[in-house]
Amino acid sequence: MYFAIIDLGTNTFHLLIVEKNAHQTIPLYKAQIPTKIGKSGINQGIITEEATQRALTVLTQFRQKIDEWNIPAHHITAIGTSAIRNASNGSAFCQAIFEATGITVEVISGDREAELIYEGVKQAMHLEQSPSLVMDIGGGSVEFIICNQSRIFWKQSFEIGGQRLLEKFVSTDPISASAIQRLSNYLEEALLPLLNAAHQYAPKTLVGSSGSFDTLVEMDFMNRLGHFPDAQQTDFELSLSEFERAYELITTKNREQRLAIPGMIELRVDLIVPAVVLIAYVLKALQINRIRTSTYALKEGVLAWVLTKS
Numbered sequence: 001m002y003f004a005i006i007d008l009g010t011n012t013f014h015l016l017i018v019e020k021n022a023h024q025t026i027p028l029y030k031a032q033i034p035t036k037i038g039k040s041g042i043n044q045g046i047i048t049e050e051a052t053q054r055a056l057t058v059l060t061q062f063r064q065k066i067d068e069w070n071i072p073a074h075h076i077t078a079i080g081t082s083a084i085r086n087a088s089n090g091s092a093f094c095q096a097i098f099e100a101t102g103i104t105v106e107v108i109s110g111d112r113e114a115e116l117i118y119e120g121v122k123q124a125m126h127l128e129q130s131p132s133l134v135m136d137i138g139g140g141s142v143e144f145i146i147c148n149q150s151r152i153f154w155k156q157s158f159e160i161g162g163q164r165l166l167e168k169f170v171s172t173d174p175i176s177a178s179a180i181q182r183l184s185n186y187l188e189e190a191l192l193p194l195l196n197a198a199h200q201y202a203p204k205t206l207v208g209s210s211g212s213f214d215t216l217v218e219m220d221f222m223n224r225l226g227h228f229p230d231a232q233q234t235d236f237e238l239s240l241s242e243f244e245r246a247y248e249l250i251t252t253k254n255r256e257q258r259l260a261i262p263g264m265i266e267l268r269v270d271l272i273v274p275a276v277v278l279i280a281y282v283l284k285a286l287q288i289n290r291i292r293t294s295t296y297a298l299k300e301g302v303l304a305w306v307l308t309k310s
Helices: 049-068 090-101 110-124 162-169 177-190 192-201 212-224 240-252 255-259 272-286 298-309
Strands: 002-008 012-020 025-034 076-080 105-107 132-137 142-147 152-158 205-209 235-238 290-294
Touching: 002 049, 002 298, 012 049, 012 298, 025 049, 049 090, 076 090, 076 298, 090 105, 110 132, 110 142, 110 152, 110 205, 110 290, 110 298, 132 272, 142 192, 152 192, 162 177, 162 272, 177 192, 177 272, 192 272, 205 212, 205 272, 212 235, 212 240, 212 272, 212 290, 240 272, 240 290
Parallel strands: 002 076, 076 105, 132 205, 205 290
Antiparallel strands: 002 012, 012 025, 132 142, 142 152, 235 290
C-alpha cells in the first residue's frame, strides 16, 4: 500500500510518499518546496492571492507525483497549519485547493500539531526519561512540548512563527541590536506559559525538530567536517558553542553574506534570523545546556498516525 502525506506549512510545503508492506515502511519520495503562504498577509490574518497561486502551483506538482504511484484519495492526508487556521479566508483557500487538485486539506489545531510533532520526533530519536523540551519553529507558529519517550507532560502552540516575527521585528539587514532586544522583550511576555511549565518540569535538553535546526546542523557539519550530514541520520547533537557561532554569523551578516555561509540554504536564509533569536532566548530563559535535533517533525508524526489507522 502506498500513502502520501502533505504538510502545508506557512513557509514550506512538504510531500512524503511511502510504501507500507507487512514488514516495514519504505520512503519512496520526499520534497520540500517554499510557498510562503504567510508572506505579506500572516499578521493581517489573510492568505494573499499571490500566495494562493504559489500554493496551487506546488500542490499541482505534488498531485502529479502522487498520481505516478496511483495513490487513492483515502491514502492521501494533507494537513494545514498556522497560516491556514488563522486566515479569515482559510476555508476559501482549502476549497480552491480541492477544486484545482482534488486534495482535501484537514486544518488542525495548534494543540493537535504539537501532538503530531511529538510523534514524529519519537520516530527519529529516543527521548530521555527526564523531561526534554521539543521545539518546532514554523513560519506561522512555534510548538513547544515538554515530554519524555513515554508521555507528554505539557504542550502549547504559540503564534510566533518565523514569518510573523520577521515581518514584525526585522526591518534592517542585518537585524539590528535594538530589534533583537525588542524581539526578546516580546518573547518574554508571549512565552510566559512556557516559562511557568519549564519551572514545573525543569527540562534540561532542547530538542529542535526540523526546519531551522536542520540548517544549524548542516552549518555545523560544514564548519567542522567540510561535508553535509548523512541523509539517513535522523538525530544529532548540536553543541552550545556551535550554536553561539551560528548565532553570531546569522545575526551580523546581511542576506547575501548569510547565503554564503557553508550549510545555509535559500529556503532558510530569511526566517533563520528570528529563529536563532528565539532559540537563544529559550536557551537562556530556561537555562538549558544541551541541544539535540530531529530531522523528523509533523509529516512523520502524521504518517505514524495514519499507519495506525490503516
